[in-house]
Amino acid sequence: ETGVTQTPRHLVMGMTNKKSLKCEQHLGHNAMYWYKQSAKKPLELMFVYSLEERVENNSVPSRFSPECPNSSHLFLHLHTLQPEDSALYLCASSQDLPTSGWSDTQYFGPGTRLTVL
Amino acid sequence: SQQGEEDPQALSIQEGENATMNCSYKTSINNLQWYRQNSGRGLVHLILIRSNEREKHSGRLRVTLDTSKKSSSLLITASRAADTASYFCATRDQGAQKLVFGQGTRLTINP
Numbered sequence: 001e002t003g004v005t006q007t008p009r010h011l012v013m014g015m016t017n018k019k020s021l022k023c024e025q026h027l028g029h030n031a032m033y034w035y036k037q038s039a040k041k042p043l044e045l046m047f048v049y050s051l052e053e054r055v056e057n058n059s060v061p062s063r064f065s066p067e068c069p070n071s072s073h074l075f076l077h078l079h080t081l082q083p084e085d086s087a088l089y090l091c092a093s094s095q096d097l098p099t100s101g102w103s104d105t106q107y108f109g110p111g112t113r114l115t116v117l
Numbered sequence: 118s119q120q121g122e123e124d125p126q127a128l129s130i131q132e133g134e135n136a137t138m139n140c141s142y143k144t145s146i147n148n149l150q151w152y153r154q155n156s157g158r159g160l161v162h163l164i165l166i167r168s169n170e171r172e173k174h175s176g177r178l179r180v181t182l183d184t185s186k187k188s189s190s191l192l193i194t195a196s197r198a199a200d201t202a203s204y205f206c207a208t209r210d211q212g213a214q215k216l217v218f219g220q221g222t223r224l225t226i227n228p
Contacts, residue, residue, distance in 0.1 A: 004159070043160075043205070043218035056215060090159055097214050104148055104209055106216065108159035 003027040004109035006091050012115045013081065021076040021112045023091030031097050032074040033106065034066060035090040043090070049074060050097050081116045088113050122219050123206055129225040136193040138222040140206030141186075147209045149182055150216070151191050154203045163191075163204075196226045 003026040013019050025032065034046040048056035049068040063085075065077040074091055092106040124139045140149070148167045152160040166173045166182045166189065173180045179192040193200055203223050207216040 006159075040220070042220045045215050045217075048215065058215075088157065092160075098147070098209055098216075099212065099214050104150065104216065105162045105165060106160075107162065108152075110159045111157070113157065 004091060004093055004107050006089075006109035006112050008112060009110065010113045010115075012117065013078070014117050015081060015083070017078075017081075019078045021078070021089055021091075021114075023074040023076075023109055025072055025074075025091075025093040025107070025109075027093055027107060029093040029095050029107070030071055031094045032068060032071070033092040033094075034074065034076055035092065037088040037090055037111070039087075046076075048097075055097065078114075081114075083116050086114055086116045123204070123222040125222060126220070127223040127225070129227060130196060131227050132196060132198055134196055136196050136200070136224055136226075138191045138204050138224070140189045140191070140219060142189075142206075142208045143187065144208075144210050146184075147211050147213075149180075149189050150207045150209075151178075151180060151189075152205045152207060152218075154205065154221070156202075160205065193224075198226050198228055200224060201226045 005024050007022045030051050032049045036044045045058050046060045047066045052068045063079050067075040088111045090111045091109040094106045098104045122141050150165045151163045153163055154160045164175045164180050166180050177194045182189045203221040205218050205221045207218045209216050
């Protein structure tokens with residue numbers, strides 16, 4: 001679909017589990033993003049990374065821990081989640097941060113559907 | 118904070134008809150984008166219009182921007198069943214690094 005892949009596509013976990021979501025982009029982009037999409041709510045930005053450095057943390061609870069080991073990979077580590085964290089988690093990338101003057105266009109992965117029991 | 122608000126929330130039309138969706142926002146923006154999302158999938162970028170542009174076309178898509186009214190519209194002409202999806206507007210404030218998405222319009226094209 002796009003040059004951004006996400007694994008797994010579906011995940012069911014208990015509240016005491018630890019799991020990780022993985023995102024990989026094959027577009028040579030420098031910026032990567034995690035979004036949360038819940039039913040009947042706008043897309044919520046969680047984290048922004050530029051060249052492996054976190055540049056924005058949008059008041060996300062500490063049970064979500066991002067990691068960006070290089071500009072092509074982005075992880076979201078999950079620990080002791082709550083049922084209300086069930087949602088579609090979307091990863092996106094862009095050429096660079098919008099304020100750099102590059103295109104604002106973001107390229108999204110297919111998402112991970114997370115269910116917390 | 119929510120910036121773009123789409124209207125209507127849901128739209129159902131017959132194949133071949135035109136579909137119009139609107140987006141309103143509150144602040145001064147650098148640009149406005151429209152994205153499409155098929156059910157349970159990622160978003161796909163459709164078109165970007167900058168604050169100094171008034172109209173833009175891409176295939177069957179036409180986007181307008183009225184910065185005085187802080188609103189944009191997306192027109193899909195000659196709709197097809199494959200156009201069934203949710204459509205989101207996203208805005209970026211001047212100097213901001215992030216996009217803010219609206220809640221979307223759910224478009225259904227009936228054969």
